[in-house]
Amino acid sequence: MTNEPIQTFKVQALFENKQTYIIPMYQRNYAWGEKEIDQLILDIQDYQKQTDQLNQGQTQENKKYYIGTLVVFERSNGTYEIIDGQQRFTTLTLLAICLKRLSKEEKIVLDMSWFNQFNLDFQSRPKSSLTFQALLRGDHLQHLKSSEYNADLVQGFELLQRAMEKIINQDGLSVFCKYLFENVVITQVLVPKDTDLNHYFEVMNNRGEQLEKHEILKARLMSVLNQIKDEADKTSSMTLFTSIWNATANMERYVQYGFSTIYRDVIFGKDWGDFVPENASSLLEIFSRNVESKEQTSSKSNFKSISEMLKRVPEGIKNKDTKEEKPERFNSIINFPNFLLQVLQIWLSQTNRNEKVALDDKQLIDQFEKYILLKGQGNPEHERVIENVKGFMFTLLKCKFIFDQYIVKRDYSTDHDDWSIKKLKRYENTGSYVNTFEVNNTDIAQRVLLLMTAFHVSTPTLSYKYWLNGALYWLYQNKDKSVSDYFNALQHLARKFIFQRYLNEKQIDYFDLIYGNQTIDDFKIDQSKLSFGSIENNFVFNYLDFLIYCHAGNSNDKVIKNFKFTQRSSVEHFYAQQVEVANGKLDDKTLHSFGNLCLISSSKNSSIGNRLPSAKRDYFLHEINTGKIDTLKLYLMIKLLEEEKDWGTTQIQTHKEDMLKLFESDYQDFFKMSADESIQC
Structure with a gap:
């Protein structure tokens, strides 16, 4: 194995490279549960299905699924210390062991003869090492449910086993495994030997988040509005878009709190519990009538190209000395990128387009390019694309208002968190959360x-x-x-x-x-x-x-x-x-x-x-x-x-x-x- 700083490995090649990877003591214990494991399997299956549907003219590169990054540091004894990516690597190793065990069953045709040992070890964690060895040996899971073994690893294995059983019942295991081992790719980054790891961790902790897909999408949608010829329409549309996006992006906060009081009154009514505008045009009209000059001015400064967004100073560094904002009362059941796709499907239904959106944030930009920006449809009329963006921003605002009022959320208002369905209601100049449905029901x-x-x-x-x-x-x-x-x-x-x-x-x-x-x-x-x-x-x-x-x-x-x-x-x-x-x-x-x-x-x-x-x-x-x-x-x-x-x-x-x-x-x-x-x- 070469010591190239950046290498890509197919999953099978990663396990076959004879390199020993060590999870050091400073890394947290294995913590992936049902949500993370199910998501990983769904991601692989989703890309596998896309590959099955590819045209023959597309390259092999298009068929790969880049599953993430594995950051490692070479120790003096030649082993690789895992700095970042240990949860994913551990899960993939558990999955390989699960498939190895399944391959020994007579009813399953699966060649795992190449996988006879794992190349992952744990520093000063004998329970974890023993658990991996027992799982590979084929020990019955009930025997591993004792204090001698790592319960989190056993649970992770059980969840993977359950996921594989579902695929087996659908007669899709061989196709899944072929794609997993030949098309799923992980990028290994080897940090230089003279790296000060303490400094490296400090940089990692302070670097802020990378530019996320929904931020890239925001820039692309705003670039469409930036090409509106009428200056007044352009200013109002871009200001409104920025306001709606910022108000809806925080899924834990009710959307009314994303607007100043004057806008809450005109968009959501005097008690903040109604949705006044009927369509995108009426929303823009309401907003334009009440837009303040300072907000008109700020709309241009709010628009940033993708290149400008990439150059920005991460908030985590710029505001390093400021206190962290107090957590919100509610916890949402979905994040913003996936919510955007939910809204896109609703918007399509309102335009009488019987087309299916992939409700998976991995495909966020692709789905919006296809349905809003009309990429791949020749040279669509620019006015049509502009109307698409305007229509979507209205649907986004209305859906977030509906989501806040009528969809279940985790409520942390009491000593014991609970589920609730509440709406925001105005009392004088403040808002209060009340049950959406009356007590007589x-x-x-x-x-x-x-x-x-x-x-x-x-x-x-x-x-x-x-x-x-x-x-x-x-x-x-x-x-x-x-x-x-x-x-x-x-x-x-x-x-x-x-x-x-x-x-x-x-x-x-x-x-x-x-x-x-x-x-x-x-x-x-x-x-x-x-x-x-x-x-x-x-x-x-x-x-x-x-x-x-x-x-x-x-x-x-x-x-x-x-x-x-x-x-x-x-x-x-x-x-x-x-x-x-x-x-x-x-x-x-x-x-x-x-x-x-x-x-x-x-x-x-x-x-x-x-x-x-x-x-x-x-x-x-x-x-x-x-x-x-x-x-x-x-x-x-x-x-x-x-x-x-x-x-x-x-x-x-x-x-x-x-x-x-x-x-x-x-x-x-x-x-x-x-x-x-x-x-x-």
Whole structure:
């Protein structure tokens, strides 16, 4: 291996280069969870699909996916100390080990003969090294859930294993692996040997963020407005665009606070709770009437070319001595770049263009070039592109206002953070957060909150939030947003996902579910999609919990009444795959039956994974006695165990049939209500 300062490696070449990489003590422990791992796999799959669709005339370079940078320092003994990129490298190594283990299974055709050892080691962390060795040896995961091994690495491996099982069920593992090892590329940067590492880390910490894609996009969109011939129109448009962009970019702050008081009144009404403008023209007119001369002057200074933005002094350095701004009260479920793509899809629907946006911020600039800037469409009329930008900025402002008012967010206003749906309301000259829905609709409002939270925890990644696009689309289309109508729309969307995709052999595309006019046919649940390893999305479990909650009605059961969705990603066998008693294992069909499965947190799965059902019941009894539980499905399983004093084939089948009845009853309601166009999403 050469000591070139910058080298690119295919993933397979990175593992085959015989170089030893060390994760030093000063680096934090492995910390990637479900969100980061799922996002990594989705990214690779997304680029793989793009490659499959490439024209033959495109070069091999276009087919590569540059996954990131690995910054290393060569030690005196020749090993490479990882300075930056250790989380990604560790995950890729875990993935290679996972695929190696899968290649030994008879039912899977996968050549991993080249991978017999890993080249990653940990300084003064024997647990981590032992965990890697045990995983490569093929030790059963239940044996690794002890204090001798690194629980975070085991959990990461389990998440990767689950992701690979989904790909296997889609018959796509060989194609995925071929792309992973041959087309996914990592850039290795070797810092000079005479580098003062302490100084290097200080520079890294103070360098500020690189120019992000959404900042580049902002410059490109503003450059379009900068070519407006009418000076007054140009000034107003650019000022408005800058104001809207800056007001919406902070997803944790309500959009009204992004404007001065005078603009809040004219755009959002006297109580700041309405959206006054009807379209882009009326918004520009409202804004122009109230624009102040100093803001007119500043609009030109606000416009910066990309080259000027690249030259700017990072805020983290320029304001090094200033106090950090106090954190916002709310935490958003999505970031700004992915929100821009959500809005782009809404904007396209308003222009009657039946085109599908990739809801993934990796493709942010490409998607806007295609749909707003009309790149690749010959020489489009410049006026058309200008109108596109103006129309989009109106849609962006309206969508952010809707998002703030009607989409669930994490609320840190109390001692214990919670989920909430709140709107901003003006009292004299200050704003206050109040419940979006009135207290006389408490029950239906609670169902809205629960259902939306169920959607979110099922898809915790920032990209590919199709449910959010469906909700925003309905909210954008409907001026009257009563809590009852909103609930009906959300449940209609949930039922589409469940009955026309997750439990349906046809597996209809998300875009068609949201924007198409799919016929609601009578069908039987595809039970093969309810067995372990075949469940496409955790929303199947979470929506079932929601149905259990609704079915209980006004029950006094405090566990059901107090139920809230949390981040739970581990599919647990209540009767374990590896039980602690001899000759106690069920047949595979019963073991992997939906009646024996529930959703719990990965940490709890690590603690109780191979215990007997009675021991798992005892583990959860303390929570149940305080009125809490991870999942209502698990709660019903524990209650059935209590009633029958056993958990075996009979109980598993009974519970499965009870859960199927809930799904089937809900489908009948879906079928009956599908004729009501007022709730179509």
